[in-house]
Amino acid sequence: MAYFGFILSTIIYLTVIVTLIYYIVNVIMKKYHFANNLLPFLFLYFFFSIMILSWGLILMNGGFDIFFSIKVDYTFIFVLSIILLFGIPVLDYFVKRNAYVAKNVISAMYRSSLPMLTVILFLGSTLIYYFICHYFAFLIA
Numbered sequence: 001m002a003y004f005g006f007i008l009s010t011i012i013y014l015t016v017i018v019t020l021i022y023y024i025v026n027v028i029m030k031k032y033h034f035a036n037n038l039l040p041f042l043f044l045y046f047f048f049s050i051m052i053l054s055w056g057l058i059l060m061n062g063g064f065d066i067f068f069s070i071k072v073d074y075t076f077i078f079v080l081s082i083i084l085l086f087g088i089p090v091l092d093y094f095v096k097r098n099a100y101v102a103k104n105v106i107s108a109m110y111r112s113s114l115p116m117l118t119v120i121l122f123l124g125s126t127l128i129y130y131f132i133c134h135y136f137a138f139l140i141a
Contacts, residue, residue: 005060006136012052013129019045020122027091032099039092039114046121053128060136072134074127081123089115 023042026035058064092115102108 001062002060002136002139005056005058006132008059009053009056009129009132012049012056013125016046016049016122016125024091027095030098032095035095036099039095039118043114043118043121046118046125049125050121050128053125053132057128057132057135060132060139066135067138070134070138072131074130077123077127077130080126081119084119084122085116088119 019038019042023035023038026032026038057066061067096111100111102111
């Protein structure tokens with residue numbers, strides 16, 4: 001079951017990476033309307049990917065008694081978070097400027113918080129996958 005959980009987690013995380021790159025490429029290629037419609041999908045997909053990655057960790061372990069005390073260095077996640085916390089909102093600024101018109105105050109608040117929430121969910125899935133990789137090495141050793 002360790003291999004199945006790891007393969008499932010790897011496939012899900014690769015699709016997370018591909019969808020984020022797809023969003024970035026659409027913004028760079030100036031397809032702002034499509035990128036504007038893609039961002040809520042990214043938020044939902046990253047939310048569901050966190051649930052699937054957690055389930056993959058439970059599958060890898062064979063139950064809920066996961067040993068969280070393994071020594072893992074999270075410096076990579078910190079550096080990635082700094083880059084994404086500044087990069088995605090800058091890209092989204094161009095999308096909002098060119099393709100988004102707020103209909104009311106609630107819609108504007110939702111749209112302004114969506115990029116940061118999406119980045120937080122992406123970093124959460126990255127953190128879980130990073131732990132899964134180290135936990136897989138711990139399980140098979």
